[in-house]
Amino acid sequence: MRISFSLSIGLLVLLISCKENTSNTALTSETQKPNVILIMSDDQGWGDLSINGNSNLNTPNIDAIAENGVTLENFYVQPVCSPTRAEILTGRYASRLGVYATSAGGERMNLGETTIAEVFKANGYHTAAFGKWHNGMQPPYHPNTRGFDDFYGFASGHWGNYFSPILEHNGLLVRGDGFLTDDLTNRGIHFIEKHKSEPFFLYLPFNTPHSPMQVPDIYWEKFKNKELTKKYTGVGDEEPEFTKAALAMVENIDGNVGRIMEKIRALGLEENTIVLFMSDNGPNSWRWNGGMRGRKGSTDEGGVRSPFFIQWKDVLPAGTRRIPIASSVDLLPTLADLAGIPLETQKPLDGKSLKPLLVSEEENKWDSEFVFNHWNGKTSVRSQNYRLDAQDRLYDITKDRGQTTDIATRHPKMRDSLKKIKSDWLADVKADLVVKGDRPFTLGHPDHEYTQIPARDGIPHGNIKRSNRYPNDTFFTNWISVTDSISWDVEVMADGKYEVSILYTMPEGSQGMAVELSHGKNLMMTRIMTAHDPTLTGMENDRVPRIESYVKNFKPKILGTLYLRKGRRPLVLKTRYLPEKDGIDVRLLFFKRVD
Incomplete structure (x- = not known):
């Protein structure tokens, strides 16, 4: 279901193969190019799978990828979300890419990098990413400007609600349809059906089992009274309810992986489709993880060892386990090599193709070199x-x-x-040399119609504060004075006229608040006359209490049209008049180019 933005008429209505063989025969024609489906879970540990020995859950569909393909026993990612994703996309270590945080701009990859989507797109592939992006929201950091033809999901580090939330589709705000991981899978299946006769690259970065710990009843009912047979025994206390919720979410992922595999088999695509499954970092709680030390955020084994299974029916040897080390920087060169497409990048890669390791039985001849894990100065x-x-x-x-x-x-x-x-x-x-504030948030990319400027990327002034200490899914609140304001460090990329909307809430009695939005000498003013004061939501779907912000049903309002000039200046939202009661809560500003 789409959120229709008819901004041009002043209305904003929110509607709630022939394939390669094992002798490494080169691919030679367009019809021979294999499809690629890369599935990645979020905050799932190596031990959160039945195939890896966890008797607390059952993951037959993910296990089947391993049984029908190759398992890399020592595959490593980075300790947290955005660095791993950046490495998958570029084949280069995140420490080179300017990725120094997971929010407030630090999750963005530097410009001038070649992405895996750009490589495949340049070679005739249809490309799509459905899920959690976490490498930049505003173009040119947005997935649509990084090589993906189609993007559906959210660009932030986490989301506040997994049941029919507000998402985006190619920059335009939309309403999700049902439980988010199911919804993303539906999009993936539709993409596969649409491009079944053409080569495609599908990236499915699922949002679970990252918190908030929300999962449909059918999965939770199985776990809520379950006795855990595998438990964490290291330093740190396991929270059994959190573990149960995480494992229920993983079983939901497994069901969706099964749906993807069923679809490619039904369409006769399995023999010409490479399917990968992995996670982006270690588990997000202390739970059974094969006895490894560390969890998400740690550079020890438990924080960075990921499950990794890759299947290409009748090409990669089924049921094979490889011991040599490998990592997320190896994915881009590996997939390009398997697909038989030339690999040309603007900068040298840190990774190398794992194809010889995947197809050869002589793994002792593999030159493993080293894997580096870096986060937060460690x-x-x-x-x-x-x-x-x-x-x-x-x-x-x-x-x-x-x-x-x-x-x-x-x-x-x-x-x-x-x-x-x-x-x-x-x-x-040059790890840790990126200085916060060196890169402003971009607005008005000349080839992109929409730009979101969320509260996550802003700075509150005066009494205004965030709804939560973790910025990714926050909003600004406590606007109680005319001296309060919000600013964003923004660089406008091209002169132009933009229709600006705001997603807000406002208590009764605050009608008439006058807001002013300015960028340098260009400004606009309007009054917000309609109260909208929904309660916080999200807790009704949480299986365990969350640490992140709850959310609200924010109301969209067009503020007007603002002309912006190219250049870097603060974007400032303030008020000239505030009624006796509190002012608005602010979730984001939405810009649409109209000239």
Whole structure:
């Protein structure tokens, strides 16, 4: 269901193959190009699958990808969401890409990078991303300007409601349809059906089991009274209800993976479709994870080891497990190599093609090199057998996956060697040198009609505050004085006229609040006359209490038309008149180019 923005007439109405064989035969014709479906879960641990030994849940459809394809036993991602996604998209370490945070602009990849979508699109593929993007909202950071023909989902780091929430479709706000992961899968199935006769690249970055812990009743009922047979035993306390909710969400993912696989089989596409499944980081709580140390946010094994299964029927050897290390930077070159398409990027890649490892039985000849994990000033390095952690402690992962015994004093040469490798890598990628504020938020990309400027990216002044300390899905509230204001560090990319709307709430008695929006010398003023004071929502669907912001049903209102000049200036929202009661709560500003 679409949220119709008829801004031009002043109305804003919110409606609630022939394929490659194992001898590496080159692909030679357009019809031979394999489709690619990359499925990635959000905050799912390596241990959140029945195939990896977790008897608390059952994931037959994800397990089947492993059973019908290749498992990489030592596949690594980064400790949190946005860096992993950036590496998948570019084949380059996130520390090179300017990704220094998960919100407020730090999640964006630098411009001038070549993405996996651009590579496949340049070679005749239809490209789509349905789900959580988390690498930039405003064009040219938006997925539509990063090579994806079609985008449906949300660009933020997390979302406040998973049942028919407000999302976006190619920049335009829309209303979701049902439980979000199911909805994203529906979009994916429609995309597959639409392009069944043409090569396609489908990226499905699901939003679960990231909090808030919401899942349909049919999945929750199975777990809410379930006795957990596999439990976390390390440092830290497991919250059983959170674990149950997470595992219920994973079983929902598994059901949706089954729907995708059923569709490609029904359409006769399985033999010409590469399917991958992975997660973006370690688990988002202390729960069973194969005895590994660390969870989401950690550079230890438990924070960065991801399940990784890749299937290409009759091409990749079914039921095969490979031991050598690999990581998210390897996906772009690997998929391009498997698809037989040329790989031309603006900058050199850190990853390399895993095709020889996937198709060859001689994995001992594979040159594994190193995998680097970095986040929040902490870095660890993984060789084929060892991990040097962020405190320069050394572990033999082949014997001690849980990192319980530091062997650095017994192997000082190995420790010193890995310390130097780590130091050289940090100097090479210039980790942590990105300064917050160096990159403004962009507005008015000349090739993109819509731009969202959310509260997440703004700065409150005076009494105004965020609805929650985690910015991603917040709104601004507590506007109680005429001296209060909100500003955004904005760079307008092209001169132009924009129709501006606001998503707001307002209590009764505050009607008539006068708002002014300015960018440099250009400004507009209007009054908001309609009260709209919905209650907070989201808690009614939460299986366990959340730490993020609850949400509201915000009302759209057109503020008017504003002419913006190219250049970097603060975008400022303030008031000239405030009634006795509180002013508006602000979720986002929405700009539509009208000239």
